[in-house]
Amino acid sequence: MKILIADDSKAMRQVIGHMLRQAGYSGFKVVEAADGVEALAKAGSEEPDLVLSDWNMPNKTGIEFLQELRASGNEVPFGFVTTEVSPEMRALATQSGAAFLIGKPFMPEDFQRVLDDYLA
Amino acid sequence: MSFDMDMSQFQQVFFEESAEHLASMESILLGMDIDNPNPEDMNALFRAAHSIKGSSATFGFPDMTAVTHDLETLLDRVRKNEIPLTTDIVDASLEARDILNTQLRAHQGGQAVDPAAVTAICTRVKALTGQPVDDAAGKKMTAGEKESALADVKTNASTGEPVVYQITVPFKADDPKKKLGPEVLKYLRTLGELEVLGRDEERASLRLTSAASRDEICEAFSFHPSADLVIIEPPEGAKPCKEKKPRKKKAVPTGSGRDPEISQPIQTAPEPSKDQETSPVVAMPVEIQETRTPPRPEQKAAAPAAETSIRVSVDKVDLLINLVGELVITQSMLSQTATAESLVSEHLYDRLLQLERNTRELQETVMSIRMLPVSFAFNRFPRLVRDLAGKLGKQVDLKMVGAETELDRGVIEKIADPLNHLIRNSIDHGLEMPDERIAVGKDPKGTVILSAFHQGGSVVIMVQDDGKGLNRDRILAKAKEKGIPVSDNMPDSEVWPLIFAPGFSTAAVVTDVSGRGVGMDVVRKNIESLGGRVEISSEAGKGSTITIRLPLTLAIMDGMSIGVGDQVYIVPITAIAESIRPSLKDIKTVVGQGRVVNVRGEYLPLIAVHEIFNIRAHSTSFDDGILMIVETDHGRVAMFVDELLGQHQVVIKNIESNYRKVQGISAATIMGDGSVSMILDVSEMARLGKLGAGIQRAA
Numbered sequence: 121m122k123i124l125i126a127d128d129s130k131a132m133r134q135v136i137g138h139m140l141r142q143a144g145y146s147g148f149k150v151v152e153a154a155d156g157v158e159a160l161a162k163a164g165s166e167e168p169d170l171v172l173s174d175w176n177m178p179n180k181t182g183i184e185f186l187q188e189l190r191a192s193g194n195e196v197p198f199g200f201v202t203t204e205v206s207p208e209m210r211a212l213a214t215q216s217g218a219a220f221l222i223g224k225p226f227m228p229e230d231f232q233r234v235l236d237d238y239l240a
Numbered sequence: 241m242s243f244d245m246d247m248s249q250f251q252q253v254f255f256e257e258s259a260e261h262l263a264s265m266e267s268i269l270l271g272m273d274i275d276n277p278n279p280e281d282m283n284a285l286f287r288a289a290h291s292i293k294g295s296s297a298t299f300g301f302p303d304m305t306a307v308t309h310d311l312e313t314l315l316d317r318v319r320k321n322e323i324p325l326t327t328d329i330v331d332a333s334l335e336a337r338d339i340l341n342t343q344l345r346a347h348q349g350g351q352a353v354d355p356a357a358v359t360a361i362c363t364r365v366k367a368l369t370g371q372p373v374d375d376a377a378g379k380k381m382t383a384g385e386k387e388s389a390l391a392d393v394k395t396n397a398s399t400g401e402p403v404v405y406q407i408t409v410p411f412k413a414d415d416p417k418k419k420l421g422p423e424v425l426k427y428l429r430t431l432g433e434l435e436v437l438g439r440d441e442e443r444a445s446l447r448l449t450s451a452a453s454r455d456e457i458c459e460a461f462s463f464h465p466s467a468d469l470v471i472i473e474p475p476e477g478a479k480p481c482k483e484k485k486p487r488k489k490k491a492v493p494t495g496s497g498r499d500p501e502i503s504q505p506i507q508t509a510p511e512p513s514k515d516q517e518t519s520p521v522v523a524m525p526v527e528i529q530e531t532r533t534p535p536r537p538e539q540k541a542a543a544p545a546a547e548t549s550i551r552v553s554v555d556k557v558d559l560l561i562n563l564v565g566e567l568v569i570t571q572s573m574l575s576q577t578a579t580a581e582s583l584v585s586e587h588l589y590d591r592l593l594q595l596e597r598n599t600r601e602l603q604e605t606v607m608s609i610r611m612l613p614v615s616f617a618f619n620r621f622p623r624l625v626r627d628l629a630g631k632l633g634k635q636v637d638l639k640m641v642g643a644e645t646e647l648d649r650g651v652i653e654k655i656a657d658p659l660n661h662l663i664r665n666s667i668d669h670g671l672e673m674p675d676e677r678i679a680v681g682k683d684p685k686g687t688v689i690l691s692a693f694h695q696g697g698s699v700v701i702m703v704q705d706d707g708k709g710l711n712r713d714r715i716l717a718k719a720k721e722k723g724i725p726v727s728d729n730m731p732d733s734e735v736w737p738l739i740f741a742p743g744f745s746t747a748a749v750v751t752d753v754s755g756r757g758v759g760m761d762v763v764r765k766n767i768e769s770l771g772g773r774v775e776i777s778s779e780a781g782k783g784s785t786i787t788i789r790l791p792l793t794l795a796i797m798d799g800m801s802i803g804v805g806d807q808v809y810i811v812p813i814t815a816i817a818e819s820i821r822p823s824l825k826d827i828k829t830v831v832g833q834g835r836v837v838n839v840r841g842e843y844l845p846l847i848a849v850h851e852i853f854n855i856r857a858h859s860t861s862f863d864d865g866i867l868m869i870v871e872t873d874h875g876r877v878a879m880f881v882d883e884l885l886g887q888h889q890v891v892i893k894n895i896e897s898n899y900r901k902v903q904g905i906s907a908a909t910i911m912g913d914g915s916v917s918m919i920l921d922v923s924e925m926a927r928l929g930k931l932g933a934g935i936q937r938a939a
Contacts, residue, residue, distance in 0.1 A: 129295050
């Protein structure tokens with residue numbers, strides 16, 4: 121199991137990894153990316169089983185990352201972990217092929233709820 | 241927000257990241273071209289605010305989240321060109337940045353932030369954004385969780401008239417908690433007035449009076465285990481938040497679902513569904529292969545930083561410097577002994593030379609550990625100048641030159657305050673108002689140049705302005721009023737230093753910007769306590785220049801060794817202006833003033849070192865020796881010595897802590913031959929010399 125975590129904040133990447141462990145998951149590898157461009161590259165080269173991405177990132181936003189990923193034919197499960205969750209964003213995310221959207225601040229249970237489907 | 245202790249391990253990263261974001265926000269804001277902002281800069285600003293908002297919320301610092309939220313909203317509107325960038329926006333953003341900085345420090349154990357200041361900046365930012373500050377949402381903010389950023393995020397979206405919602409939250413039979421998470425209630429309270437009508441094993445009933453839309457309320461339950469069962473009544477009649485759907489069943493493309501965004505994900509995850517069929521277990525059947533995480537991308541990036549710098553206590557560095565100082569002394573003693581005793585074989589000589597080279601290099605390297613670029617002190621000034629100029633209604637262009645010049649860390653720490661004062665003075669008292677400047681044919685925008693460079697053994701820092709210059713008449717009048725002995729035909733070079741006298745202020749109006757004349761004498765004292773010197777030059781209508789000369793370091797000093805009789809003294813190089821061989825005809829005795837010497841038309845007091853220390857000089861007459869012109873607190877003074885021996889780097893040894901204060905002596909050092917030499921305090925020498933003249937007169 122390999123998870124790609126894309127967030128421009130290193131603290132956030134670490135916290136997300138931590139949350140996953142807190143939620144009871146383990147045995148996954150984490151690949152990190154600090155911006156959208158790096159994330160897109162890693163999504164191709166590292167072949168993650170799941171992508172958790174921030175919405176707002178430098179160079180390429182999360183939604184651009186997702187759209188380009190899907191355009192390239194990559195159908196990896198993709199979820200957003202982001203600060204705002206507006207209905208429009210949710211709609212756009214879903215329309216672009218995101219599996220779920222977790223709003224910050226989040227708790228381990230938030231991950232548990234949506235990730236059971238993918239990590240179980 | 242629940243917080244386990246483990247989170248603290250990431251907190252440091254959060255603090256560092258946020259500090260970086262705040263620093264870059266400041267520099268972007270300061271460099272912002274208001275009429276023509278760079279879109280990339282605007283994006284970077286927005287992202288920085290956004291990033292702090294997200295992580296501060298995660299780390300449980302809602303105070304920062306609240307401020308960044310408002311700031312982000314403002315910046316977002318600007319970057320989308322919905323509102324034009326104005327000076328006000330930049331000012332408010334800077335202020336918000338400062339508040340955030342204080343908040344960040346408060347979370348790291350610093351001083352708490354004034355809540356009124358936080359409220360004030362949020363209100364200001366909101367007003368600039370065009371957000372109605374006191375609409376329903378605003379009221380709810382005060383009623384509910386004012387500091388809850390989460391609340392802030394959601395309530396902003398809400399508009400319209402309050403509606404009474406009846407919310408029923410049934411608990412699932414398999415839900416072990418059978419309660420609503422506190423975060424759900426907290427969130428609902430931010431939406432409006434919440435009443436808990438009842439709660440039992442099966443359900444909780446709530447009543448919420450809110451202007452929020454139904455979707456917003458549903459948002460609260462999005463992570464509730466029974467989310468699909470939450471019933472919200474009116475205004476549209478009882479409806480559950482989500483269609484009931486079995487959580488684990490995925491391959492169903494819930495065509496009946498009202499909530500496509502929830503159902504859709506399921507289609508995009510074909511793989512797990514297979515697993516699900518084979519193992520429909522609720523618990524987390526984690527695939528455990530405890531693999532080491534691969535080298536992470538940012539570890540590569542972060543690694544150099546971690547490896548290229550280490551934190552060492554200043555005490556350790558100082559001890560090292562001291563030890564190397566001792567080593568230098570030992571090495572030069574060794575060389576001298578070898579030379580003096582003619583023990584020198586070719587080989588020994590070579591090796592001694594090698595030792596000397598290595599020791600010097602070692603010393604320089606160790607000294608460089610304490611060196612920092614002076615930009616550490618300069619960096620705060622662009623902001624200071626900007627704020628001051630705004631406050632005073634002046635236009636100021638601050639130019640900084642040579643910020644990379646290196647200086648001892650101890651000196652940098654102590655020089656920041658005096659510089660701060662000098663720059664404030666330049667802007668407040670030196671530069672004229674734009675209309676005055678135009679009237680005298682100057683650019684309405686004044687210039688302040690802050691520069692640093694090496695000169696000889698010292699670092700020179702200059703603060704120059706192109707303002708109106710010092711007012712000679714006013715300084716003289718003020719000096720007379722203060723009872724300082726002055727004459728109207730004193731040279732400028734003696735008039736300007738008068739402003740360093742205690743309690744001296746010529747400002748016609750005392751402003752809140754640069755004090756009440758308690759400053760300049762403190763500035764001078766601070767600089768002198770660093771072994772430095774300060775000079776002023778000024779020209780009416782053209783501006784003033786303040787020159788600070790500082791030693792490179794506090795532990796080692798460049799000194800000139802001088803011979804007086806059998807003694808060797810050290811004079812700090814920074815104090816020496818020049819050395820001349822006097823002719824007897826230039827030396828005059830003035831009644832009551834002691835001796836003076838005519839140096840190119842200027843009469844300087846002459847003091848003889850041997851007289852002050854009461855020792856016998858080798859010179860029998862003044863034209864046998866040397867006059868050293870030194871800069872002192874009491875102006876330039878000619879100091880008579882037998883001979884100049886040479887220039888050395890000397891390690892300063894405190895004499896007060898090892899013995900006691902000795903008049904005329906600032907410290908001691910150990911010379912190459914192991915002998916101890918005293919370092920002269922030239923200002924005190926000048927004072928003692930004058931005193932001596934008085935005694936002579938009395939005798």
